[in-house]
Amino acid sequence: NTAPDTRPAYQKVYALGSNNSWIARSIIQAHEMLKSSILREGLDQNAILSQVWQCTKLLLKCEDAHYEVYSQTMDKMREWDEVIEKNKGSGFISSLPQVDGLEDEVLSFFNHAKKLLIEAHKLISLFFGAPEVGSNFPKLRKWLAENCPQEQYIVPMLESDAPWIDIIRHCRNAFEHPKPHFKVEISNFKLHPGNKCSGPSWRYDLSAEKAPTQATFTDIVIDFGVYSQNLLTFLEETFVL
Numbered sequence: 001n002t003a004p005d006t007r008p009a010y011q012k013v014y015a016l017g018s019n020n021s022w023i024a025r026s027i028i029q030a031h032e033m034l035k036s037s038i039l040r041e042g043l044d045q046n047a048i049l050s051q052v053w054q055c056t057k058l059l060l061k062c063e064d065a066h067y068e069v070y071s072q073t074m075d076k077m078r079e080w081d082e083v084i085e086k087n088k089g090s091g092f093i094s095s096l097p098q099v100d101g102l103e104d105e106v107l108s109f110f111n112h113a114k115k116l117l118i119e120a121h122k123l124i125s126l127f128f129g130a131p132e133v134g135s136n137f138p139k140l141r142k143w144l145a146e147n148c149p150q151e152q153y154i155v156p157m158l159e160s161d162a163p164w165i166d167i168i169r170h171c172r173n174a175f176e177h178p179k180p181h182f183k184v185e186i187s188n189f190k191l192h193p194g195n196k197c198s199g200p201s202w203r204y205d206l207s208a209e210k211a212p213t214q215a216t217f218t219d220i221v222i223d224f225g226v227y228s229q230n231l232l233t234f235l236e237e238t239f240v241l
Contacts, residue, residue: 014060022063025236026056033240043127051123055235058116062231065109066224072099073199073221076189084195098188099200102220106186106202109224110172116231117165120238124154135169137162153241163212164230170206182208187217 018028030052034045079097087093099105114135121140125132128148133139141158144151175184184204191197201217 016060022059022232023056025232026059027053029236030239042129048123048126051119051126052235052239055116055119055123058112058119059231059235061112062109062116063228065105065112066221066228069099069102069105069200069224070221077197077199080189080197084197088195093191093195096189096191096197102188102200103186106184106220107175109227110168110175113168113227113231114172116235117168120235123238124158128154137165137169154238157237157241161230161234164227165234166211167204167206168227170209170211171204174204174206179208181205185217186220 016023018024027049031049034049039045039048076097076099083096084093117137118135121137122132124130124140124144128144128151130140130143130147133143137158141155141162144155144158148155170182171184174182178184182205185202187198187201189197189199198217200220202220202223203214203217205213207213
């Protein structure tokens with residue numbers, strides 16, 4: 001209105017729409033449910049929706065990191081086949097393809113996953129009037145068990161999800177602050193006997209914090225896909241319950 005000669009403009013923020021399951025099961029579902037709900041006094045719909053949106057943005061960051069590793073892995077696997085086939089008769093195989101920035105993407109996944117879990121637990125605090133506990137998730141579970149014994153759904157859900165949630169929390173800390181028996185190891189594409197190769201993989205030792213140890217390397221693409229789905233379901237269940 002103050003500068004009529006300036007044209008309106010818009011900026012594309014995400015290459016996703018409301019049909020995408022990550023969007024539909026987080027911010028869209030929350031928005032639709034809040035429109036048809038009557039909340040107890042003291043709860044602010046806008047504050048709740050803003051908190052869900054904060055979680056959704058972090059969820060999409062996790063999926064971005066997972067997809068980047070997945071996409072590069074699929075491309076590099078084809079390159080590996082070509083390089084190995086081309087050099088079978090040679091004395092050595094050189095310049096083996098690798099996923100670029102693998103450790104950065106893994107750290108990005110853990111960073112955003114941990115932040116998402118913190119923000120999702122803040123959503124629980126918002127609904128139940130519980131104290132905010134940061135990443136001390138066991139403290140919130142204890143508070144709910146002691147102060148909301150009538151809640152027959154949220155407490156069992158949190159208890160059942162606690163093992164994988166604590167692995168994400170510890171792995172992020174171990175990745176940035178490793179110490180003996182508290183570390184995460186990342187392996188890129190690797191050549192094995194018989195000209196076989198393995199894709200990006202990882203393992204962790206969290207025993208210093210009395211948490212699990214994964215002794216063998218497992219597929220990052222598969223594991224992070226599982227964790228991504230767990231995070232989406234956790235956010236969805238947290239809001240619904």
